[in-house]
Amino acid sequence: MQRQGHLQGLAFLLLTVIVNAQDTPQLRLVDGGSRCAGRVEILHQHSWGTVCDYSWDLKDAHVVCRQIGCGEALNAVPGAFFGEGSGPIWLDDMKCTGKESYVWKCPSLGWGQHYCTHKLDAGVICSGFVRLDGGHGPCSGKVKVNSGEGWTPVSDGNFTLPTAQVICAELGCGKAASVLGNLPFREDSEQVWAEEFQCEGLEPELWFCPRVPCPRGTCHHRGAVQVVCSGYIDVRLMKNGISQCEGQVEMKTSGGWRTLCASHWNMANANVVCHQLGCGVAISTPKGAYFVERGDEIWRDRFHCSGSESFLWNCPVTALGVPACAHGNTASVVCSGNQTQLLPPCNDSWSDPAGSAASEGHTANCSDSRQLRLVDGDSHYTGRVEILQQGSWGSICDDSWDLNDAHVVCRQLGCGVALEATISGHFGEGSGPIWLDEVNCTGEEAHVWQCPSQGWRQHNCSHKEDAGVICSGKIFTGSADQRVSIFGAPLTCHICVIHPFLGPVR
Known part of the structure; x- marks a missing residue:
């Protein structure tokens, strides 16, 4: 009997939670052309309804914008500017202070109490959650986000190209052309956004990207991050x-x-x-x-x-x-219609001038017996980063892995520049040792193992955190005597590998 009573109590509690969840009002903006502009509508008692514009002002609109993650209110729009709604008119004569967490917590006449028609439906235009500030127009500049309390810069710590792509698309600015880090903040004491964005690149807006709170509220960074969008799609x-x-x-x-x-x-x-x-x-x-x-x-x-x-x-x-x-x-x-070139792509085996054995994958061997390759990618210049050290191929942990580190890898392999530094085993989990962790390249090093790190085999990772890169690729053609790039400029070589037909190749 006691056990049965306990189960009945749990069932009642669960039912109460479900009912309360269903009764919790919801908020949206509609017919404004974006998530952050439109007619204000509230879901209450299973029906979507509107708000009357009597006393409707920026303080009321500010609560709405902050509540739905759309930054600050730019305009409190009366007179059914975004069209007339339907259903109940839930609230009227709003008198928000601007600090409330939910618009229905503001003083009003009460639920369903009003003297309006839908010709007086209230609307708002919000600033949006993200903007690019200080560049040439709205499509370039430092990344700043707004929680409703002002614009806060985003740090360059773990900021990726997919995140930039989401921002450019959201702002109607086409594709991301470049991501620059290590930029000075306005003041040394300037507050930095205390979350890291982990966009996949397909999210409709930055607001919907996964986020990870920074440890102790402080994000690792070298400075602010700037994005330049192309305007082209x-x-x-x-x-x-x-x-x-x-x-x-x-x-x-x-x-x-x-x-x-x-x-x-x-x-x-x-x-x-x-x-x-x-x-x-x-x-x-x-x-x-x-x-x-x-x-x-x-x-x-x-x-x-x-x-x-x-x-x-x-x-x-x-x-x-x-x-x-x-x-x-x-x-x-x-x-040409295919990817055939005289110079083999950078995942083919190249012979080393010192006579060391060439390995599979994208290999280069310049300074010593260590070698580098990319594996399990879908092209010649993408994949999981692996190093041959002490006779074993091993991976790199993605802690602190960013574009500067990826640039060194891509350049070392002759694969152009880095487009993205991938994390979390994006190209699958490797095996063998995890050779490096907390790699912190400046981007100018000749070899990735010359970058600051924890030291060989010093890590706290698993292969679920294997680092990878997506490089731009580099295509060359020409005779052994010419050694000229397909773009018409002479190819100057710092000899890392010797191609058996083309001679020195960078």
Whole structure:
């Protein structure tokens, strides 16, 4: 009997929790075009209803914005600015102080008590949770987030490219072109956001990304982090209405797809496009060869690529003062259609001048018997970082792993620059020793094992924390005598490995 009474008590408690959870009001903004603007609606007693705009002001709107994680209120909008709602009018004559945690805790006439129609539905326009501050316009600058109490900078500790991609997309600024750390804060004592964002890159907004509180409320960092967004979203080559590895170059922005002008379009730009699309290298750039009349103005922006960029929007661009493009003078590219090059990709075995055995994976051996490789990636320049030390291949722990560390790895392997420093066994768990932990490169070291760390085999990790990298890749071609890059500039070599056909290769 006692056990039965105990179970009945637990069932009653569980039912009470469920009922209370269902009775807890919810808040949303609708018909404003984004999560952080629109008509204020409250879910109460299983029905979504509105708020009357009598006495509606910025203090009331501020509570709403902070409650839903949209920063500060920019405007308290009356008169059903975002359209008339339906259902109950739940609250009227709001008199918030601006400090309340929930809008329904503000003084009012009470639930369902009002003298309104839906023509008086209240709305708000919030600042949003994130912005880029101090750059050239709203699409570049230091990353700052707003809890509703002001804008707080985000540190560069563990800030990743996927997080930057989410921010650029949320702000309508296209793709992330660069992420820069170690920037000075406004003041040494300036407060830093006490969470680390761990976006996967596909979240609709930064607010929805997983977050980890910093230990003791203090984030590890070297400084503030800056993001520069490109404004561009995608690129394609169109031939006969189909996206292929040859055709008219088209860029996608927030305004849709537009063709690019052929003025100042060259092979370096074309090589970036081919590589970005997985179409090998550029063979030619026939102007206007695939022109299709679309009725849209041709996009004037001029790109100035070196040829080593991973994405077209990473290239310097001239957008102001560019003359109109002549009719039909559109940029076109013919790509090789595959990734075949004379120089083997950086995951092939290379012979070492000192005669040490070449290993599988992306290997290089410059200073001693240690070797480095990337494994289990889906391309020649991505994967889990592994070091051959004392005859055993082992991994690196992701504690403090960031783009500076990844840059050293990519450069050491001749795989370009780092696009992302991956963590948490992103490319699968390795085996064998964990050779390094708390790697803290400046980005200028020649070899990753020259970076400050805990020391060989000193770690507190498991292989679930194996570090990886995504590099930009680097493509070269030419004869052994020429040794010229496909972009036309001579290839100067710091000899790390000797290719049997091409000679010294960086």
